[in-house]
Amino acid sequence: MNDRLSRKDWLKHGLRALVVGGPGTLKADVLAKQLGVSRGSFYWHFRNLADFHDALLAYWQTTSTQAVIEGLTADVPQKDRLFVLVQRALSADTSLERAMRLWAANAPAVASVLAEVDRERINYLGSLLTEHDVSTSDAVERAKLIYWTYLGRMDVAAKDQMNVSDQTLAAFVAAMQD
Structure with a gap:
């Protein structure tokens, strides 16, 4: 590899290294x-290690949350967004999410960004539920349950217990929307 790496190259590699x-x-x-x-x-793109860490967290937040929301909004019909989001989340590789959460356990600045990401994701889930005429207070509670399902999936060790059928997933999403 040559010395002409972009800032984004460093950030992508940083996430892989994490x-x-x-x-x-x-x-x-x-x-x-x-x-x-x-x-x-490295120092061509970042003032110091703290600057790199801040940029890495911002890049992760953008790519793992904001870009996902924007992509769903642009590409998926409104009525299908919750199902598609849950389906993608529950079938995604969670290794980076797990690594971020482990990092946050010992780094207050990382924990702060992670808490912001959690709030953003739960708020978005809640907004999808309110689009299906779920009351705002119920939407927030149901959004938390959906999100906790996603987080809990990361801790299931047996790969054969990781997947559910689309039919079961559709029933789960429908129950959250009713």
């Missing part, structure tokens, strides 16, 4: 070595 090696790998020298470049390339 998944593979944990937050201890989010250091300029470690990342540069993994990428086969000098640390100067």
